[in-house]
Amino acid sequence: MKNSFSLSPIFLVAIIFSLPAIFIFLSLAQDFSSNWMHLVDTVLPEYLLNSLKLFIGVSIGVFILGVSTAWIISTCEFRGKKFFSWALILPFAIPPYIMSYAFTGLFDSYGSANDLARFIFQLDPETVLFPSVRNITGAIIIFSFTLYPYVFLISQTSFLNQSRDIFDVSRTLGLSRFKTFFKVALPIARPSIVAALMLVGMEVLSDFGAVEHFAIPTFTSGIFRTWFGLNDLTTAKQLASILFMIFLFLILIEKYSRRKILYTSNSTSNRELVPTPLKGYKEFFAIIVCSLPIFIGFFIPFVQLLYWTIFHESTFFSSDFISLITNSLSLAAISSIICLSIATIINYIIRIEKNNFLSFINKIITSGYGIPGIVLALGVLNLFLMLDNLSNIILTGSLIGLIFAYCVKFYAVTNSSISSGFKKISINLDNVASSLGSPNRRILKSIHLPLLKSSFLIGTLVFMIEVIKELPATLILRPFNFNTLSVSAYNFASDERMIEAAAPSIGIVIACLIPIIILIKLIGKDEIE
Amino acid sequence: MSIISVVKKLLVLFFILLLPYQDSLSQEEVNIYTSRHYDSDIKIYEEFENRTGIKVNYITGKGNALFERIKSEGKNCPADIFITVDAGNLWKVEKEGYFQKIKSDKIAKLLDKRFIGPDAKWIGIAKRFRVIVYNSDKFDKNKMQNISYEDLASNDFKNKIAIRSSSNIYNQSLIASLIYHNGESKTKKWLKGFVSNFSRKPQGNDRAQVMAVAYGEADLAIVNHYYLGIMLSGKSGEKQKSAAEKILVAFPNTNNRGVHVNISGAGILKNSKNYNNAVKYIEFLLEEDIQKHIISNTYEYPIIDTVEPSPVIKRLGSNYKEDKLKVKELGINNPKAVRLMDRAGWK
Numbered sequence: 044m045k046n047s048f049s050l051s052p053i054f055l056v057a058i059i060f061s062l063p064a065i066f067i068f069l070s071l072a073q074d075f076s077s078n079w080m081h082l083v084d085t086v087l088p089e090y091l092l093n094s095l096k097l098f099i100g101v102s103i104g105v106f107i108l109g110v111s112t113a114w115i116i117s118t119c120e121f122r123g124k125k126f127f128s129w130a131l132i133l134p135f136a137i138p139p140y141i142m143s144y145a146f147t148g149l150f151d152s153y154g155s156a157n158d159l160a161r162f163i164f165q166l167d168p169e170t171v172l173f174p175s176v177r178n179i180t181g182a183i184i185i186f187s188f189t190l191y192p193y194v195f196l197i198s199q200t201s202f203l204n205q206s207r208d209i210f211d212v213s214r215t216l217g218l219s220r221f222k223t224f225f226k227v228a229l230p231i232a233r234p235s236i237v238a239a240l241m242l243v244g245m246e247v248l249s250d251f252g253a254v255e256h257f258a259i260p261t262f263t264s265g266i267f268r269t270w271f272g273l274n275d276l277t278t279a280k281q282l283a284s285i286l287f288m289i290f291l292f293l294i295l296i297e298k299y300s301r302r303k304i305l306y307t308s309n310s311t312s313n314r315e316l317v318p319t320p321l322k323g324y325k326e327f328f329a330i331i332v333c334s335l336p337i338f339i340g341f342f343i344p345f346v347q348l349l350y351w352t353i354f355h356e357s358t359f360f361s362s363d364f365i366s367l368i369t370n371s372l373s374l375a376a377i378s379s380i381i382c383l384s385i386a387t388i389i390n391y392i393i394r395i396e397k398n399n400f401l402s403f404i405n406k407i408i409t410s411g412y413g414i415p416g417i418v419l420a421l422g423v424l425n426l427f428l429m430l431d432n433l434s435n436i437i438l439t440g441s442l443i444g445l446i447f448a449y450c451v452k453f454y455a456v457t458n459s460s461i462s463s464g465f466k467k468i469s470i471n472l473d474n475v476a477s478s479l480g481s482p483n484r485r486i487l488k489s490i491h492l493p494l495l496k497s498s499f500l501i502g503t504l505v506f507m508i509e510v511i512k513e514l515p516a517t518l519i520l521r522p523f524n525f526n527t528l529s530v531s532a533y534n535f536a537s538d539e540r541m542i543e544a545a546a547p548s549i550g551i552v553i554a555c556l557i558p559i560i561i562l563i564k565l566i567g568k569d570e571i572e
Numbered sequence: 573m574s575i576i577s578v579v580k581k582l583l584v585l586f587f588i589l590l591l592p593y594q595d596s597l598s599q600e601e602v603n604i605y606t607s608r609h610y611d612s613d614i615k616i617y618e619e620f621e622n623r624t625g626i627k628v629n630y631i632t633g634k635g636n637a638l639f640e641r642i643k644s645e646g647k648n649c650p651a652d653i654f655i656t657v658d659a660g661n662l663w664k665v666e667k668e669g670y671f672q673k674i675k676s677d678k679i680a681k682l683l684d685k686r687f688i689g690p691d692a693k694w695i696g697i698a699k700r701f702r703v704i705v706y707n708s709d710k711f712d713k714n715k716m717q718n719i720s721y722e723d724l725a726s727n728d729f730k731n732k733i734a735i736r737s738s739s740n741i742y743n744q745s746l747i748a749s750l751i752y753h754n755g756e757s758k759t760k761k762w763l764k765g766f767v768s769n770f771s772r773k774p775q776g777n778d779r780a781q782v783m784a785v786a787y788g789e790a791d792l793a794i795v796n797h798y799y800l801g802i803m804l805s806g807k808s809g810e811k812q813k814s815a816a817e818k819i820l821v822a823f824p825n826t827n828n829r830g831v832h833v834n835i836s837g838a839g840i841l842k843n844s845k846n847y848n849n850a851v852k853y854i855e856f857l858l859e860e861d862i863q864k865h866i867i868s869n870t871y872e873y874p875i876i877d878t879v880e881p882s883p884v885i886k887r888l889g890s891n892y893k894e895d896k897l898k899v900k901e902l903g904i905n906n907p908k909a910v911r912l913m914d915r916a917g918w919k
Contacts, residue, residue: 085914147776153787153811169788177775258737258775258919268739271636272910274664354809417637424644431648439645519637523603523629523650534609534632539777540802542809 053389053401060408060451063422064287067414070280078269078278090265094248096179097186097261101247102240104187108336109194110236114224115333117202120318121326127333128199129559134340135192135505136555138512140252141532141548142185144541145344147256148351150176155347177257185253188340190243196501197239197463201232204467207317220319234466237297238459245290245413245455251515252533262286263415283418290413294406345552351545359546363531367547371527371554374442375510378449379457379503385450386457386502387495390465391487394473405462409455416452416515423448423520445520452516453509457502464498465491507558511551528554601627602849605642606655607635608836612869619865620856626849635661635741642670642841652844653853655697657836658741660748662694663903671839672847678855686896687835687875694839696899697857698872701797701892702746702832704822705782710791716822717891721750721832724792725765733766734781734790737774738913742796746832747913748905752897753829756908763916774919779803779812786815796834797821801871801884823892830893834902836872 115121116128137145149156150173160172175181205228213223229236254261260268263286270279321329352359389408393401411419427439438444468491476486514529521530528550535544602620606613609632617628631638635656642649642665654671656662665671671693679688679695687696706716710732724733736743750759771790776783781793782803802808803816823831838857840850856862863879866872873881880886 081911081914085911147780151776151780151783152789153783153815158811177773255737255739256776258773260919264739268910271741272739272744273907275907276640420637421640421644424641428644428646428648439648440650515637518633519641521631523631525631530632537634538609539779540808 053392053404056385056389057404057408060411060454062426063419063448063451064411064414066422066425067280067287067418068284070277071284073277073281075281076275076278078273078275079281081273082265082269082278086260086265086268090260090262093179093259094262097182097247097254097259098244100179100183101186101190102244104183105191105194105243106236106240108187108191109239110198110229110232112191112333112336113195113199113202114228115329117199118220118318119329120320121329123330123333124318127330127337130337130341131195131333132192132559133337133556134189135508136552136559137189137341137344138252138514138529138551139185139189139250140256140514141348141536141544141551142189142340142344143182143253143256144536144539144544144548145347146176146181146185148541149343149347150174155350179259182254182257182259184339186243186247186250188336190246191336191340193242193505194236194239196505197235197459198232200460200463200467200497200501201235202228205231235459235463238463241293241297242412242455242459244293245410248286248289249413249415251415251417266415266418280418283415286415287410287413290410291407294410298403298406345549348545348548348552351542352549355542355545359550363526363547364550367526367528367531368550368554370525371511371529371551372507372557374445374449374527375507375558378446378453378510379506381446382450382454382457382506383461383499383502386454386461387492387499390458390462391491393462394465395483405458409458411451412453412455414452416448416513416517417519419448419452420516420519423451423516440522442522442525445517445522448516448520449510449513452513453506456505456509460498460502460505461495464495464502467498468494504558504561508555511554599627600625600846600849601629602653602846602853603651604628604630604653604655604853605638605651606630606632606653607638607657607661608632608655608870610870612865616857616862616865619862620853623856624849624852626852628853639665639670643668647843649841649843650845651841652846652850653838654841655836655838658745658902659696659835659837659899660741660745660903660906662689662835662837662839663900665839666690666693666900667903670842672842672844674840674851674854676851676855679858682858682876684875684877686898687837689837689839689900694837695854696835696837696875697854698836698863698866698870698875699894700834700836700872701823701894702742702794702834703797703800703888704792704824705785705795705800705819706792706822707785707788707818708820713820716820718827719822720825720828721746721794722754722762722825724769724794725762727765729769729792731769731771732791733769734771734784734793735774736777736781738910738918740777742778742834743794743918744906744909744913745834745902746794747909748902749832749895749897751905751908751912752901756912760912760915763912763918767916767918779808782819783812783815786818797873797885797888798871800888801882804884804887805871821888823889825895826891826893829897830895833894833899835875835899 112131116124116131148154152171156173157171160166161168161170209227209231210223213227218226249263251263251267254264262282266279266282269275269282389405393405423444424439427444431439472490473486476490512529514533517527518530518533521527528547532544532547532551535547617630620626620628635658638654639661642651642654654665666689673692674695680692683695689695704719738744747759750762754762778795778799781795782799784790785793800816800821803812806813825831838854840847840854844850858876860879863874863876867874867879868882871882871885873885
């Protein structure tokens with residue numbers, strides 16, 4: 044009886060969180076219209092191919108950027124390391140759609156970069172030096188440089204938590220540093236990295252803003268086109284269901300690929316890695332590798348935005364900024380706390396029940412991340428309308444809908460850091476505590492929660508940043524007269540009024556920096572203790 | 573301990589946040605969903621509040637997405653008025669039965685019948701034309717004044733045309749008008765030639781097409797006229813201003829049916845709880861000074877004849893004729909247009 048009681052929260056959350064998706068799935072029961080034939084005949088193959096190219100390209104991109112920097116930061120000592128260890132998170136503050144606007148503003152034939160080059164080399168105005176970025180390669184670059192911090196954060200935590208003993212053994216057995224990385228560190232970190240890659244993949248596949256701006260027809264832009272252009276919501280929902288099933292399929296593969304492998308650490312010694320000091324060209328190389336992502340992913344777009352803001356003499360910071368940043372931050376903080384609590388409880392139950400089916404259900408909940416924001420918003424609206432009719436409280440058009448949507452969409456983000464946090468805590472600790480007579484609740488409170496501190500922080504940080512950046516669902520679910528930074532930026536950017544959109548975009552960056560700075564401060568404190 | 577106190581504080585903040593949006597029922601108000609998101613619209617709301625004491629609440633968003641919200645909210649939909657930027661969109665809302673009649677003698681007297689939807693369920697509040705911009709070095713000016721959309725499929729324009737993606741409603745409406753005037757099979761053939769004349773993969777918005785012509789990436793582009801107004805006004809910076817000054821404008825089909833006209837418009841929603849206030853607001857949008865305010869900020873053409881277009885827009889030329897087709901046809905033919913554009917390979 045105790046079991047069924049402790050299991051109920053998981054199923055409850057699973058059901059509630061999947062309701063919006065179920066509303067979308069219901070479309071599969073409806074007739075398949077003649078538009079399907081049209082889509083298959085004309086555009087669908089290209090949508091799929093482009094989505095696949097993006098998915099693979101970005102996965103490789105974020106893997107290289109995220110893992111290499113995380114490895115260098117975790118295992119080496121070099122000048123500027125402390126700076127890089129937090130600055131590498133900065134590109135996270137720039138949403139891909141804003142980045143795409145900044146990049147076209149720079150590299151279009153009439154963009155700032157070309158202007159500057161023409162000015163410096165005294166070329167005639169029709170010379171174009173930089174290649175166009177409005178293509179798949181450009182999109183892969185943009186997504187890779189804005190999304191790699193996921194992989195960086197998660198693999199860094201994973202590398203830092205690998206026991207030094209493992210490395211020592213590997214080195215004594217004669218493996219070089221290089222080989223140790225590929226044969227030992229990477230395989231151990233694999234589940235975390237794969238989870239991060241899944242997040243990135245889902246984000247890329249469900250993105251609309253950046254691919255629309257680059258005019259790359261992808262599966263998700265196809266959903267919108269079918270919905271708004273062909274005026275066929277049912278087919279659009281059916282397409283969304285298919286996308287959703289692709290994510291479920293990916294989750295299954297990931298699950299299957301690491302069956303029977305136990306990834307919780309059993310090491311009792313927690314000796315930390317001692318970073319190797321780098322000298323000479325090696326140090327130079329490390330600095331270059333760590334600077335590049337920050338330069339392209341943060342510095343360039345930030346400077347472009349700053350240039351636009353100053354150029355326009357915007358009144359934004361004196362008028363709307365305070366109220367918008369308050370709205371964005373408080374929404375982000377509230378939803379992250381709710382989501383964090385849910386994720387902790389669920390992961391805790393999974394841990395004590397040691398039930399594979401439960402952790403699979405949990406994975407299913409995370410697939411909400413893959414639903415394009417606007418499709419999710421539609422599901423939430425349908426759900427709330429039903430609730431309105433059942434009760435007398437009108438929830439539609441309140442902030443509750445918005446917070447709910449954020450939780451469904453970004454549960455994956457919180458879950459990935461909490462669950463990897465739990466995995467790091469040796470199961471022996473639980474066993475010892477419970478053999479000494481501690482009840483489960485006490486184990487959670489006195490052992491798990493303190494050890495989970497850094498996972499909480501990362502989970503909260505990433506979640507908050509996601510919420511601050513989130514656009515499509517916010518746009519459609521927000522109450523009257525309620526604006527956020529992303530809505531404000533979008534209003535201009537969607538019209539390519541980038542000069543005016545620059546100020547709120549800088550606002551987004553500032554708002555994202557607040558949680559980042561708090562995080563850095565807290566990490567710093569930890570080190571001192 | 574500290575975590576709990578943080579949570580408590582945040583919960584308090586949460587409820588403070590919720591408050592203002594729950595208890596605004598006591599006051600006279602009108603609730604608007606609008607896909608127009610100009611700063612200048614906020615001044616209109618404020619002016620309306622000043623003159624009538626009726627509070628304006630609004631949400632901006634994409635037209636189609638807002639309409640889905642209206643549909644999903646059903647009878648609980650708090651909005652009274654829906655404002656959007658394409659006749660095709662207005663027609664969709666009307667066809668699915670979400671608008672009700674706007675009972676107003678004032679509007680009937682003031683507005684040309686073309687811009688009033690069937691059964692007076694929606695009206696236009698401003699006009700926009702889809703015009704051709706071109707590089708004056710590449711084409712003869714006199715010849716361009718007689719150009720039609722139909723001409724653009726000819727071989728003379730090989731690799732010369734820039735236009736944005738076919739996902740864009742302005743292009744869909746333009747093609748819908750061609751389907752209405754010329755029929756589906758003729759338009760299909762025309763599209764094949766037209767698309768093969770593109771100088772580059774469709775990308776960017778209308779403003780980006782103007783820039784492409786100014787910087788020699790294309791010789792000619794199709795754009796909504798008010799983008800030129802915004803660029804010429806200098807509000808978007810010197811670079812865009814000088815680009816817009818470099819190019820010339822042609823109003824197509826002046827010799828026959830006239831340039832493609834679209835509207836931004838408004839309607840009152842079926843479940844409106846403040847019907848009278850909504851009528852007042854829509855009438856207010858047609859007041860001369862408000863029309864002047866709208867067009868001098870958005871550079872659209874005024875919907876009423878007594879107001880002159882903005883001086884910036886007058887510079888584009890006055891030698892044009894307006895396509896008199898009923899704008900609802902743009903909505904009816906929209907899905908056909910999208911399918912034809914897909915087949916023609918217009919990205």
